[in-house]
Amino acid sequence: MADPGQAFGVSSGLLFGLAAALGSGLLIGLERERHKRRGTHREPAGLRTFTLAAMSGALAQALDVPGLVPVGALAITALAAMAYLRSRGPGRGLTTEVALLVTYLIGALCVTAPLLGSPAAIVMTALLAARTRLHRFATQVLREEELHDGLLLGALALVVLPLMPQEPLPWLRA
Known part of the structure; x- marks a missing residue:
């Protein structure tokens, strides 16, 4: 066609x-x-x-x-x-x-x-x-500890996870 x-x-x-x-x-x-x-x-x-x-x-x-x-x-x-x-x-x-x-x-x-x-x-x-809902979530719902924990999780996922080896380490095989 x-x-x-x-x-x-x-x-x-x-x-x-x-x-x-x-x-x-x-x-x-x-x-x-x-x-x-x-x-x-x-x-x-x-x-x-x-x-x-x-x-x-x-x-x-x-x-x-x-x-x-x-x-x-x-x-x-x-x-x-x-x-x-x-x-x-x-x-x-x-x-x-x-x-x-x-x-x-x-x-x-x-x-x-x-x-x-x-x-x-x-x-x-x-x-x-979602402006109003996002602002309300950031100021009234999300606690300081939750924000800190989320940042820590993000740092681990974006920094540490890519540094992990793709293959199992030979000395850790069972």
Whole structure:
């Protein structure tokens, strides 16, 4: 069966990647738009901005011009920094600005690996949507001892476990 996208000189893989980037941008943008409505201050980016950021990343990747994706990331970073400086105030975080850059990068990823980019967008959206629950967990549920124990377990898993030998030691065989 012929590739349906080839009629326009575009592979179906590229079309799938662009569609994944569009969906990712819309998903993240919807969450940020809903967050904007709950807050008291005006957020600099919403549904359309996040969708455009994801599509910009996807198109920069699809054009396959060396250095275009990093230059686009710098441009998004500059725009996010300007928006942050313009709207800073008490209690103002960086989440939306950082999310805008990550959305651009997810858009670029969707072109080369849509099966990785789309889940990344879903995980990011879930993380953004769980703000209140995560803050409550960190400040009211998690005790200091539990945090310390979790850090110790993580250190053991990430530092000690890779140093362990793959094969049984000859002098420890039964």
